[in-house]
Amino acid sequence: MAPQRGTGSGAEAELPEYSGQYRLESCLGSGGMGVVHLATSTSGLRLAVKVVHAEFAKDPEFRGRFRQEVAAARRVSGAFTAPVVDADTDSPRPWMATLFIPGPTLAEHVKRNGPMPPAQLRRLMAGLAEALRDIHRAGVVHRDLKPSNVLLAEDGPKVIDFGISRPKDSELRTETGKLIGTPPFMAPEQFRRPREVGPAADIFALGSVTVHAATGRGPFDSDSPYVVAYQVVHDEPDLTDVPANLAPLVRACLAKEPEDRPTADELMRELRSVAASYDTQSFVPSQRERERAREKEKEREGAGWTASPGRGQTGVAFPSAPAASARSTAAASDAGTDTGAGAGGGNGNGSGDGSAHGEGTGSGSGVGGGRGGGWRRKRVVLAAASLVLVAGGGFASVRVLGGDGGQADGATATPRASGAAVAAPALKAWATRPAAKKKGAPQCSYGAGKLLCRQPGLVSALDPADGTVLWRHTVDGAGAVGTGAPPVESGGLVHVLTDQDRRVQALDPDTGEVRWERDISAYGSRRFVGGTLLLTAADGTVTGLDSATGDPKWSRRIPGQPQAYFTSFDGDRSAYLANVTGEGAAARTRITAVDPETGDVRWDARLDGRLEPVGAQDSALYFAEIGGAYSDTVAVVRYAPGTGGGTGKTVRVALPVRLEHIRAVVRGDVVYLLSGAGGSLAAVDMAARKQLWRTETGVARSSAPVADDQQVYFTSSDGRLLAVDVRKGRISGDTPSRLGDSDRITASLPEPVLIDGRVCAGALDGSVLGLDGNDPAGW
Known part of the structure; x- marks a missing residue:
């Protein structure tokens, strides 16, 4: 070229x-x-x-x-x-x-199609409020939100062009006498005191953008930017033709003083009260949708x-x-x-x-070319299937009917094993609230035949077949249940870690009663591996407790590892320690594999690069290699330790495009890397030594992924459960969001749990969902 x-x-x-x-x-x-x-x-x-x-x-x-x-x-x-x-x-x-x-910009869309209808306008305003909440929580003020900087993507509006944005902690400041922005969408303070512009200026711009989308003009309209500037500072906005149920919110956004405007969080809450549910049609213009449908039908x-x-x-x-x-x-x-x-x-x-x-x-x-993935079966979501609070039970459960009005047990699904001649019966979908009044996303694990879910102050056991709550265990005192799902280790006991009072409890899996309890406040790091609870003291001494009895098994220092913060992976018998020395090209990582039963070192290796363990498979350990000023993942490394004291074998596969803040899962020879900053999902085949595919899920924050031979599953910060086809690298299943009335940001999102073809996951509204993993297209 x-x-x-x-x-x-x-x-x-x-x-x-x-x-x-x-x-x-x-x-x-x-x-x-x-x-x-x-x-x-x-x-x-x-x-x-x-x-x-x-x-x-x-x-x-x-x-x-x-x-x-x-x-x-x-x-x-x-x-x-x-x-x-x-x-x-x-x-x-x-x-x-x-x-x-x-996708078009909002400016292009309004120019071609005229003002947005009220339902679409509500969704635009909600999407921009959500976007500004995310931008402001990152410590950034955009300062130039306008219709040409809003992309109408299929999954919602995207805010682009941060050319004059400013992080709150930036040392750069607007020079005296310079106005930066676009007058029809600038806030009064951008004209009066541009050095003091904060997040409220973006809220003002959101109000102006909403008026433009609703009417095709701005709330302050003139051919002269000087007249517009005067109107912004002194005049009241013209909200003619803005829908009556949105006009008060828009007027609040356009308040002259920053402190009189709502925050993005407050705006989202008010929008929920305006409409119980937003219109969720795509932002793509309707004629474009019709063209896409015709193109797909032709294909x-x-x-x-x-x-x-x-x-x-x-x-x-x-x-x-x-x-x-x-x-x-x-x-x-x-x-x-x-x-x-x-x-x-x-x-x-x-x-x-x-x-x-x-x-x-x-x-x-x-x-819209629509190289579709085949025939999409029609599905019926029964509006009548709602969560029913069971009197006295304190939980909600639902049995979902098939489209013919009968039970869904008779429906069929494609078997997971390729080439199978007989269809497997579909699994019933269910949704449960372990406790009606408890908030916080349940984080779940599977053990002793039960789905065990943790919420602040509560552990619950559910039947994975139908979501029935079998028992609940309340954590007494101020301490809330610690992060992560409750592990089930040797003896089949359910283990509960508490954060504030720093105790560990072992519960009977059938009743939820406490079998044993121990104070672990002297230890800073805690990790269950196999039948052992590994506890690390401040001086680096590691103690292994028998998870069945709570009695100590061993106590020692791990050679060459001054700070013993363990990592472990499901199905693997070792606990791992990683210690990085050096910077840049000189960085090296020391990896020590420890037997959790005895504390003995199984193997010890020094590898080039800054490596973080992400998975284990068939006695090999997999790493994300970190590089660059932003600590991005630049490669995937597989290390197989040598036998009999021999030298191990290392395989490194560089990523064509680096990924930020990844979480990973290993399945066979393939490592799936999910970016926590933007939702990029990549599949890297370590046997073929190449990246198979990369797809953009559009998920802002996600859980760690889990995978089987057909799908990669993860949850998103808006409470959705998603599935991606491992062969095509395309989203194959996606549930509605489950945010509830919570605007909180959780430290970690709940990982999905795979149980005999079923996928279970918690969400911010306090519910747990069980779906058929064989048929994500039917979610």
Whole structure:
């Protein structure tokens, strides 16, 4: 590909062919600060790469602002933005690569289709409030929220272009006399005292953006930016044609004083009271949806597909969930097959109708190809199937009927084993609240034939077949049950760790009664491995307690490991310690495998790089290799220790695109890496020594993933349970959200639990869900 030609002169006449390792394919948009290109990574990931104009690259102050933009964008999760994949702010032409998100901007959508209908407008406002909550919690103020900086993606609005955003702890400040922003969407304080702009300015902009979406104009409208600035500071907003049920909220957002405006959290709560459930249709314009459906139907006909007989599917209705889920299996599976483009030019502040990922005025287009994953069976979610509080029981459970009105037991599902000739019976879906008044997401494990779930102050045992609560155990005193699901170790006892009073209790799995109890307040680290509770004291001494009796087995220091913080993995017989020394290219990791029964060292190795254990399989240990200034995962490493004192074997597979804040699971030779900052999920085959696929789930925060031979499962911060097909790398199942009335952020999200083909998971509304893992398309 020849270098792209620009329209300018001098240094801008010939644009670069590459930015870093990314080949620039076409121009998406151009503005006063830079050019945004469409690019493709080595693995085929479609990216939007912003390259700074050469004249600004020579300006140290602008380089500082661009570094600030990259840092701000990295700090915000990818569910509400275009996630940053890579960047080089020290390059001769600084650049930043973000995930390419197909879809029009809000400015383009309103220009083409006119004002949004009320239901869609409510969803837009709620989505932007949620996005600002995420941005503000990351310590960032956007300062330039406007219709051209809002992408209407299929899963909700995305806020882009952090070019003038500012982290609260940034040392850069607005210069005296300079106004930065776009007048129709700037808050009064941005004109009066720009040095003191905070999160409330983004709320003001949200109000202005909502008016634009509702009416096609702003609340302060004039051809002159100076008149607009005067109106913003002194006049009342014009809310004509804004829906009556939203107008009071919009007016509150447009209050002249920052302290009079609601926060993003308060706005979300008020929006819930405005409408019990938001309209969950896609933001993609309706005519585009019709085009997508027609294209998919043509593909089905062209491929000779036939509609197999439909069957009633099961579903679960939740009191706090939307009436219908926008994330249908078909939309989720085909996400990422669209293409979108936009181009244009605008002023340096990007105040025009910018392209989807660029700056300035432009237009965008999208084509939904829909390379679908086959026939999507119709499913019926029974609105009448609701959680019923059982009198005196303190829990809620539901039995879900099939689409024909009968019990779902007779429905069939595709067997998990490929090539099986007989269909397996479908598993009944159920939902349970272990305790009606308890808040907090239940974190569950499986043992002694029961699903054991932890919530603050409570441990419950559930029947995994139907969700029936078998017993509850209350943790006395101020201490709440510790983080993580309750482990079941030797003797089949259920172990409860408490945080504040620092005690461990062993419970009878059949009754929940305490078998033994021990004070562990002298120990700073605690880990159950096999039949042993490993406790580490401040001086590094490790004590192993018998989890069946609570009696000490052994006590000793682990050679070469001054700080004994253990890691372990299901199905593996060792506990691992990792100690990193050195920095950068000189970093090395010492790994020690310890027998939890005796405290003996099974093997000890020194490996190159900064490594974090992520899984174990067939006597081999798997690591994420950490690199770069942002501690991203750059490679996956497999280490198989040698036998008889021999040298071990190391295999390293570099990632084509690094991942942030990963959690991982190992299944066979494949390592699945899930990014906690943006929801990227990658599959790396260590036997083939390559990345198989990478997909964008759009999940801002997620649990650690779990996997079987067919699916990777995880939960999201909005209470959804998701499944991704391990062969295609596409979302194959997605439940409605289960947030309840909680706006809290939990330290760790509940991991799904796999039990004989069933997938169980807790959510923030306090419920536990059991679904058929054989048929995620029917969720």
